[in-house]
Amino acid sequence: MMCAPGWLLRSLLLLLLLCSGTRSFLHRRSRSVPPSSQKHLTEDWFQQKLDHFSDDQTLWSQRYLKNDEFFTPGGPVFLMVEGEVAANPDLLKPNITWVNFARRLGGLCLLLEHRFYGFSRPTENLNTTNLRYLSSRQALEDVANFRRGIVEKLGLFNNKWILVGGSYGGSLAAWLRTKYPDLFVAALASSAPLKAKADFYEFLEVVQTSLAAYNSDCPKAVKNASATLEEILSYPDLHIKVAIDFNLCKLPQVDSEAEKAFFLESLALPFMEAVQFNNRFILSQGNLAKRLSVSDVCNIMTNESLGWPYERYAAVSNMVLKRDGSPCLSTSYKSYVRSLSMTSWRNIQLGSARQWTYQSCNEFGLFQTTTSNNQPFSGIPLSGLLEQCSDIFGPEFNSASLAAAVEATNEAYGGLNVTGSKIIFTNGSLDPWHILGITETIKEDLPAIFIEGESHCADIYLETPQDSLQVIQAREKMFKILETWLIEATAQRN
Numbered sequence: 001m002m003c004a005p006g007w008l009l010r011s012l013l014l015l016l017l018l019c020s021g022t023r024s025f026l027h028r029r030s031r032s033v034p035p036s037s038q039k040h041l042t043e044d045w046f047q048q049k050l051d052h053f054s055d056d057q058t059l060w061s062q063r064y065l066k067n068d069e070f071f072t073p074g075g076p077v078f079l080m081v082e083g084e085v086a087a088n089p090d091l092l093k094p095n096i097t098w099v100n101f102a103r104r105l106g107g108l109c110l111l112l113e114h115r116f117y118g119f120s121r122p123t124e125n126l127n128t129t130n131l132r133y134l135s136s137r138q139a140l141e142d143v144a145n146f147r148r149g150i151v152e153k154l155g156l157f158n159n160k161w162i163l164v165g166g167s168y169g170g171s172l173a174a175w176l177r178t179k180y181p182d183l184f185v186a187a188l189a190s191s192a193p194l195k196a197k198a199d200f201y202e203f204l205e206v207v208q209t210s211l212a213a214y215n216s217d218c219p220k221a222v223k224n225a226s227a228t229l230e231e232i233l234s235y236p237d238l239h240i241k242v243a244i245d246f247n248l249c250k251l252p253q254v255d256s257e258a259e260k261a262f263f264l265e266s267l268a269l270p271f272m273e274a275v276q277f278n279n280r281f282i283l284s285q286g287n288l289a290k291r292l293s294v295s296d297v298c299n300i301m302t303n304e305s306l307g308w309p310y311e312r313y314a315a316v317s318n319m320v321l322k323r324d325g326s327p328c329l330s331t332s333y334k335s336y337v338r339s340l341s342m343t344s345w346r347n348i349q350l351g352s353a354r355q356w357t358y359q360s361c362n363e364f365g366l367f368q369t370t371t372s373n374n375q376p377f378s379g380i381p382l383s384g385l386l387e388q389c390s391d392i393f394g395p396e397f398n399s400a401s402l403a404a405a406v407e408a409t410n411e412a413y414g415g416l417n418v419t420g421s422k423i424i425f426t427n428g429s430l431d432p433w434h435i436l437g438i439t440e441t442i443k444e445d446l447p448a449i450f451i452e453g454e455s456h457c458a459d460i461y462l463e464t465p466q467d468s469l470q471v472i473q474a475r476e477k478m479f480k481i482l483e484t485w486l487i488e489a490t491a492q493r494n
């Protein structure tokens with residue numbers, strides 16, 4: 001994605017799922033690109049191989065979007081690599097950073113959808129047999145093959161290609177530039193996690209640091225509330241109280257470790273959202289939606305007139321419910337597993353939860369646990385989160401298979417040991433994902449741009465008049481570097 005809604009990583013997928021009950025991630029199917037006024041914005045399909053690593057000649061249609069409004073012949077081609085959400089036409093509109101870059105350089109904008117997300121559906125359904133073809137390895141070959149194949153169709157014989165991506169899409173962009181330096185002259189990787197890790201306990205450590213940076217009493221209150229909640233759950237008689245306090249749709253189901261972890265995680269999500277997006281607007285189905293900010297949640301957590309920390313924790317949860325217009329909060333692990341076990345496209349529509357969970361269980365891990373002592377939440381151990389892998393995809397997906405998968409992923413891509421060149425890495429200090437990304441300039445042609453006080457993918461988000469000076473300067477720095485690299489690439493070719 002480009003850090004759009006359904007966004008990366010489990011927490012947010014889960015968040016989507018919980019926002020308005022268990023079916024909310026089943027977006028309405030809306031294939032259309034906005035009409036008329038957007039005559040430069042088009043949608044098209046590219047014939048892609050199902051399996052790049054065998055002789056199998058099966059093809060499928062991969063969706064891509066194009067904006068040629070600013071394109072002048074010979075100008076650069078910006079290829080945004082979408083991650084784990086449907087490719088969103090709003091990302092090709094004015095005031096999105098990379099589109100602005102293209103405008104300034106006479107560039108073409110292409111946005112390629114990732115296989116198995118959105119409308120790019122290589123197989124009849126998403127059963128585990130077919131999900132074998134869902135991997136970052138295949139996705140990288142899709143992009144390279146697209147790059148080689150589209151040249152003729154679009155008449156792009158003499159252009160320099162620049163990759164752009166945010167979050168998982170940013171990882172793909174960095175890996176592509178490293179693997180195919182001849183196809184792409186540079187890459188811009190925003191908030192890109194490059195290292196796979198089963199137990200991503202650092203995520204909640206950054207949540208603690210970010211909350212504390214706003215008000216040191218905030219994570220303390222969260223810690224007290226979360227511990228109190230876990231304790232209360234051990235008394236079945238008090239479950240009804242929890243259900244009333246948190247406006248749950250049903251009594252808490254916390255018999256197994258997985259159920260309990262799922263339940264406690266559900267109530268921790270608003271804090272993860274606040275830290276990850278901190279007030280940023282995101283594009284959600286064509287509309288701007290404001291995400292929570294750290295001040296939203298911390299002002300409640302530190303307001304003693306709202307009662308004990310436990311009661312303030314409930315107040316945060318109820319505030320989110322109200323924002324989302326949900327009558328009650330669904331925290332049922334069983335219905336979560338049931339939703340994610342559905343394999344037909346008709347059920348999944350534009351949802352990403354099943355696909356991304358598969359990639360988490362099979363390639364990246366990145367489970368956000370409470371393993372660390374330096375974080376404020378309780379009761380979300382790795383074992384509790386991992387159970388979903390086998391519950392959803394079958395017993396062959398377990399902690400042993402994940403450990404092997406994570407190792408293989410890091411071996412294939414080199415983790416934080418980046419060997420490529422001309423890749424810009426950006427990270428925001430508030431963003432928990434920076435832990436797994438490149439946060440310091442490795443060498444001149446692998447620069448890192450750090451954005452103080454910023455959240456996930458702030459730099460390639462929508463540009464708004466409220467943007468901090470930090471973000472504006474970071475964008476300008478990125479632009480200058482890309483411009484220099486383009487000039488160098490042109491000089492080399494000639």
Ligand SMILES: *[C@@H]1O[C@H](CO)[C@@H](O)[C@H](O)[C@H]1NC(C)=O
Nearest residue numbers: 123124125126127128129130
């Ligand atoms: C998955 O679906 C395919 C059809 O696309 C079918 O051939 C295959 O047997 C199914 N696999 C399982 C495990 O149900």
Ligand SMILES: *[C@@H]1O[C@H](CO)[C@@H](O)[C@H](O)[C@H]1NC(C)=O
Nearest residue numbers: 223224225227228231308309
């Ligand atoms: C939470 O704070 C209250 C009041 O300060 C205290 O009595 C209680 O023991 C704390 N609970 C936990 C689980 O830390």
Ligand SMILES: *[C@@H]1O[C@H](CO)[C@@H](O)[C@H](O)[C@H]1NC(C)=O
Nearest residue numbers: 299300302303304305306307
């Ligand atoms: C604390 O909450 C009360 C009750 O909602 C509200 O009136 C008050 O303004 C809040 N105080 C702060 C400092 O936000």
Ligand SMILES: *[C@@H]1O[C@H](CO)[C@@H](O)[C@H](O)[C@H]1NC(C)=O
Nearest residue numbers: 409410411413414415416417
């Ligand atoms: C990266 O390099 C370090 C130090 O050379 C090494 O210890 C580590 O295993 C490498 N990681 C990967 C994933 O290759």
Ligand SMILES: *[C@@H]1O[C@H](CO)[C@@H](O)[C@H](O)[C@H]1NC(C)=O
Nearest residue numbers: 093094095096463464465466
């Ligand atoms: C783009 O940003 C500029 C400056 O912030 C603003 O004046 C303009 O209305 C924005 N355009 C769109 C289409 O949002």
Ligand SMILES: CC(=O)N[C@H]1CO[C@H](CO)[C@@H](O)[C@@H]1O
Nearest residue numbers: 427429434439440448449450
């Ligand atoms: C390039 C850079 O400075 N990156 C930063 C990313 O975030 C961490 C944590 O805030 C900083 O320490 C890094 O310096």
